[in-house]
Amino acid sequence: MSFRKRNIGLSPGVDRNAVPNATAQPVPESTPGIRPSPDDGRPTTSTGTRSLDNLLAGHAGLPMGKLLLIEENGTTDFAGALLRYYAAEGVVQEQKVHVIGVPEQWGRSLPGLIGSAESLDEKRSDRRKDDRMKIAWRYERLGEFGAVAGSRGAPTTPGEQDAAAKEAPAFCHAFDLTKRLTHPSITNMSFIPIVPSKDSPFPAILKRLETAITSSAADTIHRIVIPSLLNPTMYPPDACQPANVLQFFHALKALMSAHTTRVTAMITMPLSLYPRSSGLVRWIELLSDGVLELCPFPHSADAMATSGAATSQEEPPQGMLKTHRLPVLHERGGGSDQNVGQDWAFILSRRRFEIKPFSLPPAEGDTEAQDASAAGGMPKKSDLDF
């Protein structure tokens, strides 16, 4: 790290000099759920999934005005879980959540709030503290802004982290999928139905979004949630005409860039119906700011997946996650982030959606060999005792 003077100690007091630079952006400090990006200071909001936040090119959140597209292969609904976290986070932060195309039932099935994501992490790390080897306590939280294990993302410094932790105590929350969210502002969600019509359903949706955003107070933050876009059970057949859906995406992009500090959007799409190798999907991706693809492991791969965990304490990954495009980073040219091009695995458990680097398990035979050696191969201490 040649940009830092070497003879200056790593104390938070020194490093804090860098922070005002980052926070100088016109971010309304009082807005809950918004914090400046540690990378370039633009306002970001949480996706409701801490490890997804950390994946987004060093911004530790979804930059405002950006649209994240999550594609999923197969018939599972992991993307739907991510979307529910995103919507639930919006409800908890008292942002205005617009859900498109699904009945209000969807809003009642949002996962229940446990607490802030930090508190959950604390608990977990307490539990694991004993069996974790301490290398250097001082570096322990170093990667925390980009806290996915192994990625020591952007030039984050302890000073920045501390400042951020104080500034935004509850930027991201933890949710429990088995519980139901009860929050006073849950009634504030708006559901925009798809009106069956002969023409494209999208102009009507856009009109409602546009009036909702322009008519709201200037400090209201909006989240646009579109579950399972172009799913034929919800959308009329004409909707997937390129002219309709691409104009919708373009207009949505225009709407979001007009209110760039107040809107974020997350959209999921079933890839089994609309494969990535088609021109239409590629154009949808080109029009999105961030593109993630979820590839759940098939059930037959359970055996492989089980051993995919590096240790027995870790849960086995349930699928792979590919990052095709990340907000802001790729708009500017892309490439320099360490999160790009890595293999990611995801684990969805009751309380969290975790994204971490995927690593192949040790060779299958080894465990047997280890077991054998543990059982009888190694001489016991008593045997060695003279």
Next chain:
Amino acid sequence: MPSQPPLPPLLAPYVSTLPDSSLTLISSILGATSNWLVLRFLYAALSSASPNAAFGLDELQNGAKKKVVLVSFMRSYDFWKTEAKRLGLDLTRLADKKQFAFVDGLSELFYAPAATATPASVSPAGMGSSPRTTLPMRSPPGAVPGRSPQPVRPTATAVRGNLAKPAESGIAKKLHFTGRGLASLDALEADISSVIEQQKSSMEDGDELLLIIDQPDLLLAATSPSMGIGATEMAEWITGLQQRAHATVLTLATDAPLIHNASTMSGQLATPIETEHAALAIGLAHRARSVMQLRTLDTGAAKDVSGVLRISRGGGMITEEDNLEEREALYFIQRDGGVKVFGRGES
């Protein structure tokens, strides 16, 4: 980390000298976007005046002053402004000095916000001249001799358009897509050329106008052949604009699904969006003087390489003595926006 010069030396000859009536095609893919390269073109064209002014050399000495018209279909003016600022270009100031004009093809192209939308009844779809009537005049005040008065325009519309939103500084015009088929393309062309003419009106002899169109292929993708817009129409549309400018730079998406699905080899049934896109991209590559292809590394991601830039001659090399050197280089976008362009094995 030493800061990079705004224009990497390896890239400079390719972005700064563009012969007359040449077409440069920049092709990009999902993971390797072209915005940084467009910005380098902007920089090469617009920054040259300022250092000369600093040295006291006026335009008298350095005759060719360049002007740029940037038409962007995918990105907002804010994005270009902030990114250009990183290079030390103040687009708003340049727009005031009439060196730069931005044509906004994003914000109101397909869906005009209610505030500025004109009632649909005013412009029945399909009439050739109707889209022009819906356009709010947002051109900066100044001499506009090249423009003919339009008798069809209801004055109320124009006034309303102006009042609805305070003119955003720097945006010369917002494009609106209305109507169908050729008529709508013609209307877009008329709008863009009106901005070009406006820029030209303040030009002296020897000045050059660079036209940059960012992703016109969106128009093709987001319409359909049934609307009467196909690759041929788009290519003609581009030619029409090209005629008015000294040099033209185009960016196109050339992701594999958009190019290769169209061929019969792929075994897949190609959809119109794919065939038309491939036809447009390949047709333009044949007309272009040079093709600058951006792609990601074939071998996967790397920490210090963003992608590969391949510069090759297009089918439209004008003269023999035009010695464009073909080359392939790696590029790396730093976090501060600086770009390194280097050969393989160098750093």
